Amino acid sequence: MNNKSQAGRGIKSAHRVFDIIKLLFESGGMTTSELAEEIDLSTSTVHEYLKTCEQREYLTRKPDGTYVVSLKFLDVGEIARQSNPVYNKAKQPLARIADETGEVAWLYAEEHGYAVPLAAEKGQRGVQVVGRIGNRKPMNQISAGKAMLAEMPRDRVEAIIDRHGLPGATRNTLTDRESLFDRLETIRERGYALNDGEEVEGIRAVGMAIVTDGEIHGSLSVSGPSNRVRGERLREELPEILSGAVNEVELKLTYE
Structure with missing residues (x-):
């Protein structure tokens, strides 16, 4: 090695x-x-x-x-998950996202420059083609990762890229540094990130960061087949559902 x-x-x-x-x-x-x-x-x-x-x-x-x-690693991992405040605050909103959309909803946290899935809920029509809890993902490949990157200062994003690079998973993955920074600016302007077959071809996702007082706690995302996650549903309906869930989690983190 x-x-x-x-x-x-x-x-x-x-x-x-x-x-x-x-x-x-x-x-x-x-x-x-x-x-x-x-x-x-x-x-x-x-x-x-x-x-x-x-x-x-x-x-x-x-x-x-x-x-x-x-x-024994199962016990260690569960302790690590339970110790993350966003996990307990987001469980109910995550389940509601899955129920309302019928798709797969994910909760991610950032650790060591990776997007780490802490929990997932599968809706009635949900198609989970990739991923498992705890499986670290390159942040440039998924909507949840890009949503968190968009909330970070440039030097922090640069450090993550220097450490892990910008690995490609499909022909759609953003693997160019400046193109990624352009995309992050767009994400900041509209408030959510998209994944258009950038991790798995045929799957789209919408992601939104969970932030309080400048601290990035994680992100929520919802993913589904491209034939269902498109058009107005992709750019209006799902972001609106996510926004409500993210707002709820942020309030819980702040006041509970």
Whole structure:
């Protein structure tokens, strides 16, 4: 694994532990020898890392010798989610968005320059073709991410781009820096962001940031098939529904 970006920072052994966990998370499970080859360490060294993580109950060893991340991460993740104030304040408005639109409604937060889905509600006609709770997404690919970027000062957006780039998912994804900044200006002017097949072709979404006293708490979005999410519904109906939900969440964050 390439650790050039980590050179000179932190404790090497700690980086290796998280490299191992990340590999196991992404692969769905690996053996000791597979991990050793991947991160270019001896099998005995990797074995020690794995046994330590297993003893601390963060990894589980299957009968075939494959190591996988344990369900302890489920507990850790839920604690992290519950500790985010916007999650509890937005649950009811999120459900109402899904019920009123019939589509899939999402709640996102920004962390380390990624858009992180905290919750989702599926309406009666909702089509969820991509995404899962906690799966970090490049902010330039989705409406919720662009809505949050539009609320950030330029230097913060520049720092995110410098760190993560502007990866493309489809031919519609904004991957040019200045084009993105032009789009963010448009988002600020109209108050909401659009995703026109920029993450998945055939899916459109509308996103709106949740902001109080200059603090960006997250964003709400609603997505659906392009044949349903278009025209007046895309540019008027869905933004109006989102605006009401965002206003409710912002009031809750301020006064409750």
